[in-house]
Amino acid sequence: MRIVVDRDLCDGHGMCEAMAHEYFELDDDDVMTVLDESPPDSERATVHAAVQACPALALSLQD
Numbered sequence: 001m002r003i004v005v006d007r008d009l010c011d012g013h014g015m016c017e018a019m020a021h022e023y024f025e026l027d028d029d030d031v032m033t034v035l036d037e038s039p040p041d042s043e044r045a046t047v048h049a050a051v052q053a054c055p056a057l058a059l060s061l062q063d
């Protein structure tokens with residue numbers, strides 16, 4: 001599983017960080033960093049919830 005970010009869509013809402021702070025982090029300028037682009041399958045539910053929570057539809061998962 002790999003986390004894919006569309007940087008053109010991401011506008012720093014921070015929902016991803018709120019849902020899965022182990023994988024997403026926003027800096028002081030609301031620029032988001034993916035902390036681990038390849039989470040283990042055991043984390044799928046958590047990461048999927050964060051992807052679904054993004055209001056800008058900037059996140060997706062690839063297998």
Ligand code: SF4
Pocket residue numbers: 009010011012013014015016017024026032053054055056057058059
């Ligand atoms: S929730 Fe979506 S728009 Fe907001 S920081 Fe995360 S990826 Fe970007």
